Amino acid sequence: MATAVPVDLERENYLNAGYGIKSWLLTRDHKRIALLYLLTITFFFFIGGFFALLIRLELLTPAGDLVQSDTYNKLFTMHGMVMIFFFLIPGVPAVLGNFLIPIMIGAKDLAFPRLNLLSWYLFVAGGLLMFYTILAGGVDTGWTFYTPLSTEFAKTNVITAALGVFVAGFASILTGLNFIVTIHRMRAPGMTWNRLPLFVWSHYATSIIQVLGTPVVAITIVLVALERLFHLGVFNPALGGDPLLFQHLFWFYSHPAVYIMILPGMGIVSEIVCCFSRKRIFGYKAMALAVLGIAVIGFLVWAHHMFVAGISLYAALVFSLLSYFVAVPSAIKVFNWTATMYKGSITYQTPMLYAFAFIGLFTIGGLTGLFLACLGIDVHVTDTYFVVAHFHYVMVGGMVVAYLAGMHFWWPKISGRMYPEAWGKLAALIVFIGFNLTFFPQFLLGYMGMPRRYHAYPPEFQILNVLSTAGATVLAVGYLLPMVYFLWSMRYGPPAPPNPWNAAGLEWMIPSPPPTSNFEEQPVVTWEAYNYDELGEIPQKQEVPVAH
């Protein structure tokens, strides 16, 4: 049993500045709030993952024999709602964004620290509503709440689930608002827009989507709740309403929402690729403009989720064309990461392994999105496992992988400890194998015609489903490992120096973990971003001498 490594207890940092539950629950420190979010989203990740495991268990056999179809509807609904609204959307912005953005721009805190804390409480309130919904029997409408099922015919807890999403949505809006104001108003002297880390640029673009997109789904949810309570008819065809109106309003947010999910991850990958190639990013301006472009164009494509729902052919053509456009800035980013690595001095620490995985898996996910944007193909593969595989490639192979990459990269800064590198590499490998084993067969299943959201399927699809479930188990192991060794490292990990990766960026110039006010004196920035030509190599040993 390793002995606990004493850290320098004399030095005040944000973790030991004040003990007791009140100092955490009433904190205004963005770093503590980030950790509060980390706890809550990890909790929801477990819940969403639990539903995923049940889904995959059911799909081991062709017959619907583990659960009834109504129950299965609840399983995929709760899996989607919890993962999307309570893990992926808050995920990186609320944890890594909250922690790092003020430090990266040289500020003491976000612009509105109390609003930041309020965001967390709103998120918890929404989460409690969702948790209550689960305990009360769940919802079975799909995470997409389509009408008139959700407004008229569903006998499950639609309103509490909708309320949970509504409240959590406002947490998202306020976080985005806080970030935009912070990035505009709180930058240190010399930190010009052209010197901002791309992590900050990504969160800026994400915040624009959060502020402008989320209110639309918020009001849509209000209308769904009112319709359900008072039998209004706004979305009910029997009363002159149009179910497609709901879908337009819903997807107006929910498509840009996927960019809320992915853009922060792209920011993480930019930071990591530069550090572990020891090179500045290729095409800084293009990368910054690309995230803005993704955010803006992402608002123009929502009805590609509705191609076969009954929209007009001409609308379908317009949205198909616009959907092709949105792939361009994403592709530019992939090219630029690759160009950054070219002739770089590459090393393969855990964050970089995850970054590699992101680039490959996001590319596959993104390209299959283009298949879906093509009307002719979409008619065949929509509502099949092809779509399921596509979005899991971008959301899990892309976003969750990027989240893990960021957690490993900044863990020394956040916790003041190094995680065990060998275990990190092993977990990354297990995640990569498990992920592909889970989701690649689903492309084939979808192409062959297996519908999504069905708990039973023709027997010829079984072998691929078994492979997928096997992959899910491996993936689960891959996710559990970091939870174990991160926790282990908090007590037994070697103390981290301020800059274990010899990385560029203001966050690496302050101690690990940082003091509450981040900087002793306000920094004045006189260098460009990613100044790796001045920094040299990554040190081999990333430990500090043990203090006595």
Place this chain on the structure above:
Amino acid sequence: MPTSPVAAVSGHENDHAHDNPALLHHFATESQQKNAASLGMWLFLAQEVMFFGGMFCAYLIYRYKYFADFGSASQQLDIKLGAINTVVLICSSLTVVLGVRAAQLGKRMALVFWLLATIVLGFVFLGIKADEYAEKFEKHHVPGASFSYHELLPSQEKLPPEDRQYANPHHAEMYFSLYFAMTGMHAVHMIIGVVLFAYLAWMAWRGRYGPHYYTPVENAGLYWHFVDIVWIYLFPLLYLIDRHR
């Protein structure tokens, strides 16, 4: 060389700025704090534009689909009350502007007066709205189980009785659903505004605001003007369809 501690400015010069009790510790200067608060409020209003925008989108689409029925339903509203309410809100925007001016000039009692005037006008608006809602309730025009609608389409009364066409009750109910949703949401925002101004009036009476610090008054004013603008669009769209017939 960036690996060494960053070039820093001595922190002592900040002490003087932090003599102002209204300046929070994480801001360097008062103007930074004010600009941050202002930008934050404008972003919140941008969010509100999209929030109401969803309902305007629903309204636009159904008005396009069911124009005649919407015209019939719109004529059930009292245009006089709607116009009076519009005037009331415009007056309340004026009182807000005069209140901000009073704060900028350090006139405490004038500020309190204009804030209270805004609250009074807000109550007038809500009172008239409540009266309109009550009337709709009596005529069974509130969507839901007790909804019933048997009115003519616009300008049908010019035709002989046997040729007159009635509005489709389902489509009329759609109009009223959106009417109550949009004006109801607007009223909720007004109530929040009134509560906000009540708090500000109390703080103003205690002397909290003056030329050195009036940001909350200004930002609450921005919120109130936004709520006014929403009504500026709601009034013609809801009350003034096909009135010429």
Place this chain on the structure above:
Amino acid sequence: MTDQPVPTAATAQDNSPHEHISSVGSSVAIWLALLAFTGLTVGAAFVELGPLNTVAALVIATCKAILVVLFFMHVKYTHEKLTGLVIVSAIFFLFILLSLSMADYATRLWR
């Protein structure tokens, strides 16, 4: 996005431009203009203009909104270009929501 990084207190003497203070006269003038537009929109509703009725109503409402934004909300007097960008962005994305949704509804019967 041209706002400068924040100067430290050492370099700035809080040189922010003075806030504009509206005069009573100009505020009253805008108020009267808003009332006049209100009267106009009510009156125009009783005149047969065909599809232009809706257009007129929206144009008048937009004029009123512009007056409130520019003068009552002080946007005309602010030195901050970012405010204008925020307003334009909100209007732009609202416009996208309305127009692209209508692109579906308006073309449903085309064949």
